[in-house]
Amino acid sequence: MDHPASLSSELIGRESEVVVFEVERGAIRKFADAVQDQTPACVRGDVAPPTFPTTFRMTIPGVTFDLARVLHGAQEYRYERPLRAGDRVRCRVRVADVYRRQGRLGEMTFLILAMDGTDEAGSPLFTGTTTAILR
Amino acid sequence: MTGPVLAARPDLDSGSVLPDLRKPPITKMQLVKYAGASGDYNLIHTDDETARTVGLDGVIAHGMLSMAFLGEYLCWLAGPDSVRRLSVRFVEMVRPGDTLTCRGRVKVRTSGNAGRHLQLEVWAENQRAERVTVGEAEVEIT
Numbered sequence: 001m002d003h004p005a006s007l008s009s010e011l012i013g014r015e016s017e018v019v020v021f022e023v024e025r026g027a028i029r030k031f032a033d034a035v036q037d038q039t040p041a042c043v044r045g046d047v048a049p050p051t052f053p054t055t056f057r058m059t060i061p062g063v064t065f066d067l068a069r070v071l072h073g074a075q076e077y078r079y080e081r082p083l084r085a086g087d088r089v090r091c092r093v094r095v096a097d098v099y100r101r102q103g104r105l106g107e108m109t110f111l112i113l114a115m116d117g118t119d120e121a122g123s124p125l126f127t128g129t130t131t132a133i134l135r
Numbered sequence: 136m137t138g139p140v141l142a143a144r145p146d147l148d149s150g151s152v153l154p155d156l157r158k159p160p161i162t163k164m165q166l167v168k169y170a171g172a173s174g175d176y177n178l179i180h181t182d183d184e185t186a187r188t189v190g191l192d193g194v195i196a197h198g199m200l201s202m203a204f205l206g207e208y209l210c211w212l213a214g215p216d217s218v219r220r221l222s223v224r225f226v227e228m229v230r231p232g233d234t235l236t237c238r239g240r241v242k243v244r245t246s247g248n249a250g251r252h253l254q255l256e257v258w259a260e261n262q263r264a265e266r267v268t269v270g271e272a273e274v275e276i277t
Contacts, residue, residue, distance in 0.1 A: 030171070030172045031172040031173065033168065034165065034169040034171070034173070035172075035203040035204065035207060036158065036165070037203065037207040037210075039210040039211065039215060042207075042210070047215045049203060049207060049210070050203075050206030050210065050215070050218050050221055051202050051203045051206045051221075054173050054199050055173055067178075067179075068177070068185060068188065068189045069189065071225075072199065072225055073224065073225060074225065075199065075202055075222070075223055076220070076221070076222035076223070077221050077222075079218055079219055082216060082218065
């Protein structure tokens with residue numbers, strides 16, 4: 001297991017592969033059920049709940065850390081339209097920033113990940129920004 | 136089932152308080168289901184022993200679960216097609232047994248040709264009225 005200190009600013013700009021995720025009706029329904037999301041279109045599995053892109057998991061070479069030591073500090077999503085069952089989403093995530101800062105619990109590493117999803121023609125569907133805090 | 140709350144409330148303007156959405160209490164079973172549905176298998180959310188090894192009393196909820204509640208809140212308020220942005224910070228931990236309520240208020244309302252654009256302040260608070268997840272959202276109501 002890599003120590004968080006191994007995350008350095010040298011990683012900025014590093015990217016995952018492009019991965020195509022199919023938005024499955026069953027996966028939408030399972031997600032809505034877990035959240036107890038009552039939105040009718042989500043319960044039916046037609047439309048994905050707004051935070052569904054969290055299910056699109058990708059790895060970036062060199063970016064590894066101990067899961068138990070990471071805090072999710074913040075998250076943003078911007079949407080062109082909701083994802084729907086049957087969508088095939090081309091996703092990629094990259095390291096937007098890495099910096100160290102003094103916090104309540106001592107020095108911590110902030111890792112900012114930028115994700116984007118497009119349709120197969122390349123038109124934007126959503127973007128996501130994750131702030132992960134490693135202690 | 137009726138339409139989105141805001142469609143029937145053209146009166147809402149900057150500063151207006153939005154209706155709230157109270158969620159059922161969070162259970163350990165829900166955290167297990169959310170882990171499976173989201174693919175976040177970090178054991179601090181599902182295994183007390185792992186949670187204790189990092190100094191917690193027991194499992195804590197995924198921050199993204201509370202964000203998902205706010206996502207549902209926006210769909211309830213505006214309809215899924217109207218949600219343009221949701222941005223949150225996870226400021227307090229959420230534990231099994233906590234009951235979260237989603238609340239919000241209109242920060243800025245602008246009108247365009249297509250309809251209303253609302254910038255919202257939204258947050259999830261627990262049963263002690265502590266804000267656990269706070270943020271901003273934008274919806275476009277046509």
